[in-house]
Amino acid sequence: MSERATSDAVVCLEGIVTRFGRNIVHEGLDLTIRAGDIVALVGGSGSGKTTLLRHLVGLSRPAAGRVEVFGEALDAGGAAARLARQRRMGVLFQHGALFSAFSVAQNIAFPLRELGVISRPEIDRLVALKLAMVEMEPAHAPLMPAELSGGMVKRVALARALALEPELLLLDEPTAGLDPDRSASFIRLIRALHRELGLTVVLVTHDLDTLAQMATSVAVLAERRIVSHASLADTLAYDHPFVARFFSGLQARCGQPRGAGAG
Template sequence: MSETVVSLSDVVTRFGSNLVHDGLNLDIARGEIVALVGGSGSGKTTLLRHIIGLTQPAAGQVRLFGEPLDGGSIDDQVNRKRRFGVLFQQGALFSAFTVGENIAFPLRELGVATEDEIRQLVSLKLAMVEMEAQHAALMPAELSGGMVKRAALARALALEPELLLLDEPTAGLDPDRSASFVRLILSLHRELGLTVVLVTHDLDTLAAMSSKVAVLADRKILSYASLEETMLIEHPFIERFFRGEHGRRALARAKENI
């Protein structure tokens, strides 16, 4: 049986009187590329934040790599933190740092490498996201939208994570840049054996890359299945999201590209 990388059990999340998750369960196996979809405000970003321990649910348990998030010694917790990388929609890069300093940040924070090694690692990570070594000297404001995403991805990959979490990775990119970002994630997934969890509203991205779709609706994971199986489920959100005209077109395009 394959290893469970992310496990959410009976998760309850409340912000004041706003009950966002109510007994939510999800187990993600190693190597999956999971698209997490749901209506606006259904709690997708909050769930990503729970997975990496930025916020804690009111009840229930989050386990990463088989261990409770807060389990073990401080060293165990720090080591667990090194095993995932995150690409958030907002604040992808520190604006006052160069691209190189941004990528070096997690390496310096954990004190795992010398300055020489850090310089080499920065060039290596830039190459992994198909950027040039000299881009390290640029400021984020000097980059195009697509390059900001790549540089932020290079930072997320700095510590060689096993799990990559992406919040709306293709939002704001034109269709060509979006498709090339998807190809990049797919090749990294193949080469590095990553498990990927991405939040997306973009059906083209979802259809092109996900191995499973997790639908967040009615405060729970309504279904966790392949795209084909998901589309057969009778539910108002699935009807709107997948079976509307835009959805049908995106899925037809994805089939053409297979």
């Protein structure tokens, strides 16, 4: 499925090519994400989902193609313009969640301190606000990451990703490693934040429950490109070997017939 940029596109990827040596990961990949969407990006292991998120935040660059966020090329303008764009995005990567030598409060304060313009009392106030936003107690603020449970680490990392009030939130396997209860409460939290803050979310997940409960659309990365970007119902009906494998559990639960093309 090929998509065209529209005025409300928060992300627009066109003709992305990514290579690591001889390994061609993306080849002519297109994807448009509109404001307020929660897009689940799914694909096989090593298909290039994390790399795509890294392209979006400017941590890596494709060999060819155009990466546009908020209607501008990612590398447009000078350093100040690039930084301003980056600050409109929050990212929660699967690994490397928190700085281990920093307390919870210091981790959340980090992006605020980096701005260099916010006073200490204001930073303290914002840290308390973000902690409450992710449903953690003020008493957690002085704890070190090693003292936290897996679910709490994710919450603090989310609070840090939300510190600068981003419009675009990128989540790489946010519920991986959480038990079902913690996973369900994390999903509720993201959905509430999405409702309250009007965020656009790109979510990489292998977890069908997370996907079914959160995503407004599903983008399927296979054969080095996005082969389908559609609602979950249309994705389930899309006749593709990866889709059949990945969604077999859901199809069985929903009794969904396959065969009609979605992309």
